[in-house]
Amino acid sequence: MSYENYLAGEPVIITAALTGGVQGKEATPHLPETPKEIGKAAAEAEAAGASVVHVHARKDNGERTFATERFQEIDDEIRRQADDVIIQHSTGGTGASDEDRHLPLRTDPAPEMASLDMGPMNRYDHLTSENTRGLVDSLHEEMVERGIKPELEIFNDGHMNETxxxxxxxELAEPVYGTLIFGPGTLTPPKPRNFINAIDNLPEGAQFNTLGFGRHQLPFVTMGILFGGHVRVGLEDNIYYERGELATSNAQLVERVARIADELGREVATPSQARDILNL
Known part of the structure; x- marks a missing residue:
């Protein structure tokens, strides 16, 4: 993927990261947490232009869970309320056992996609996410067995080496699909030159997705569109629409990036087109 892909007008896949596993309704009342809320948010995001929804699960009390049963409830609601959107489960997180990290892969049917964190990182002042090579390999093995497309989450340059x-x-099915992640802490420093370097370092023939945390969301997804890649927005990554103004929904963030893509000459991919692009 490159600027030439932008010039060719190839469709852009928009992923909506609906919930996340960190902040809750204390941060924004608009964050969907229950299965019904997540299903509604997925349907709204799809209508706004998202072809993929990135899903985390929460317990009734708002705490994060990896339980297969909870992901099943969420998937059932998404399929009931949305049309044809691609479901992508998160397997990432802190404070969970290796076995727990596999649980989101075991719904029936399996999700079409799942995230795969490519290496260790500092999450908070006192917590790390290890993501050992053994865990990465075992998660990938189960994804292959269950026909799930891995979305490789590349948080920094070291993760590119791990890729x-x-x-x-x-053996990874083509095309390799990697998300380039920019922001504070262990993430790639959010500078335009680092974005270009990350694209240059991708494996030959890879498709890339762009993610910027917080205030970096809008500029980096715009660069992703311009450089022929795909983009991710949503309340998991950024709860604000403008400085000091909370986004009212995931769909609001999707609508904006879809509008930007259209203005820049990129068609917004339908779920069917996204399946073709990613060889699902």
């Missing part, structure tokens, strides 16, 4: 290591250890 090449995974390609050496295991």
């Amino acid at each position: 090449y290591g995974l390609l050496e250890r295991r």
